[in-house]
Amino acid sequence: xxxxxxxxxxxxxxxxxxxxxxxxxxxxxxxxxxxxxxxxxxxxxxxxxxxxxxxxxxxxxxxxxxxxxxxxxxxxxxxxxxxxxxxxxxxxxxxxxxxxxxxxxxxxxx
Amino acid sequence: xxxxxxxxxxxxxxxxxxxxxxxxxxxxxxxxxxxxxxxxxxxxxxxxxxxxxxxxxxxxxxxxxxxxxxxxxxxxxxxxxxxxxxxxxxxxxxxxxxxxxxxxxxxxxxxxxxx
Numbered sequence: 638x639x640x641x642x643x644x645x646x647x648x649x650x651x652x653x654x655x656x657x658x659x660x661x662x663x664x665x666x667x668x669x670x671x672x673x674x675x676x677x678x679x680x681x682x683x684x685x686x687x688x689x690x691x692x693x694x695x696x697x698x699x700x701x702x703x704x705x706x707x708x709x710x711x712x713x714x715x716x717x718x719x720x721x722x723x724x725x726x727x728x729x730x731x732x733x734x735x736x737x738x739x740x741x742x743x744x745x746x747x
Numbered sequence: 748x749x750x751x752x753x754x755x756x757x758x759x760x761x762x763x764x765x766x767x768x769x770x771x772x773x774x775x776x777x778x779x780x781x782x783x784x785x786x787x788x789x790x791x792x793x794x795x796x797x798x799x800x801x802x803x804x805x806x807x808x809x810x811x812x813x814x815x816x817x818x819x820x821x822x823x824x825x826x827x828x829x830x831x832x833x834x835x836x837x838x839x840x841x842x843x844x845x846x847x848x849x850x851x852x853x854x855x856x857x858x859x860x861x862x
Contacts, residue, residue: 682852723789
């Protein structure tokens, strides 16, 4: 079964501090992993995907197949990073649907 | 480029009534998806259209839910009759072929409250 676990419902850090949002997944094949973000009063939007290996808004995420993790990291948090973050998985091989984690609400304190 | 549009943005109905949610995808996106987030739980897949055809409807909770996509353009999701547990936020998303590797574009969602 496909499952995504985000162990922290709430995460609060100070501005300028490093941020790590945890995501672990369960999938027997080769998944595609994504991070989606929802800022206050905005729609859910793609932040980054593991296949592109890019950094968006200073965030990076590395797929660790051994640990089945896809943690989201940023070295220096900014106040505008406060949002709801969702880790999501797709089964790959053309699979279309996403399996989401419960989400982590990140709050950056000034 | 217009985004994915959903309406209404909010709907409050009584248990037993019928509600129809609408989603207009980005023009030219063949793939249209419905998801929902019930209070306190994760966002869950409901179904996937490719043009006007249902590709995967494995997430539809029961036969009170009916989704259609007329002519491969906009889609409607009807709940009839609505129950209290149907309350939540219903998201629509679209993506171009070949699909998921491009990521979805989500609508703003419809917040449904059944009282």
